[in-house]
Amino acid sequence: MSDNQEDFATLFEASVKARQFRRGQTVEGTIVAIGPEVAFVDIGGKGEAEIAVAELKDADGDLEVSPGDRLQAMVVSTSGVVTLSRKGVRNAASQRELEDAFEAGLAVEGKVVQEVKGGYEVRIARERAFCPLSQIDMVRTVDTAAHVGQTYAFRIIEYKNGGKDVVVSRRKHLEAGQHAAAGEARKAIVPGAVITGRVASVVAFGAFIDLGGGIQGLLHVSEMGWTRVTHPSEIVSPGDEITVRVLRTDEATGRISLGLKQLQDDPWTEVHTRYQAGQVRTGRVARLADFGVFVDLDPGFTGLIPVGESGVERGMDLRKAFPVGSEVEVVVLEVDAAAKRIRLSRTAVAQEQERAEVRDYAARSETPASSSVGSLADKLRGALGGPGVRS
16 A cells, blocks of 8 residues: 555544544543644544643643543544644633533533532632532532532533523533443443442342442342341441342343352252251251241251241240250251252151160160070079979
């Protein structure tokens, strides 16, 4: 390929990428290099853009940014190469620009100057705006003074009296960004996917996990481990980073069900090598129900003693016979690996004990008894003078 052909191909590719943007569009990108006159900004897989270095300097002429910093700017040209400007976004120098930003729903940058009644005074270039306290962040602000002196991106939510009354919201801007991020995040949230998130809150029935982009899924307490978890706080705490598997998603309700135990080895795959029918095992009473007693045998394995196998007569209180936490000896009746169930019996223990006592009694009585009886008979015959007894 000749140099002219290569130049044409490069220009054509740049032109195609440029057409993917439109003038007036607000984009965000990362500064990759800063030259003498222009800086190059990575605006995603769609291409690279340029912005004048003069727009990246403060009032003293010093650069405010460095390579790697994030930048928000407006597309001002798509002719050949995407050209950006911060004038309409960062330096809304006129009321007209503020009004245009309000009507177009564009973000503007402003500095939080001071706290005022009900919120903050924000300076957008030379203009004054008001940000209500509830609109400064997406979460409740505990230390209200922490925002003073900070420069943020805002959305203009009210523009009245020719620009004399301007109300801005940082929260709206954050929510818009979160909504865009949520769309990308949801693409990765499909059944079977393994995702790392952060514990947002813990409740009695589980934990809500922040998966990014404002999306939360529920990790139910029953999906936290193969052993029974009494309360989710035993496993997770707010702020913990956690890796989970997506179990189900519901497009209609937006609900996402997550699992933790699915990333752990399932102990039930080896249940038949550990438990067989007829075994006598010792376990600990975990909980009671109307239909029986749950007994923890080993970590990950809990069996059920049905009421009919409890040895407790009808009408008696199971709780008195099986206090929670007490040890109990049981016989394994049945193992169902598919249903993850182990059926136990306390009655069979008593029956086995009775059979063992009978066998022991028989073993003790058979040989010694016959020997002693024989000896006594011999002695009697000898005393009477012969094998027979005279009449």
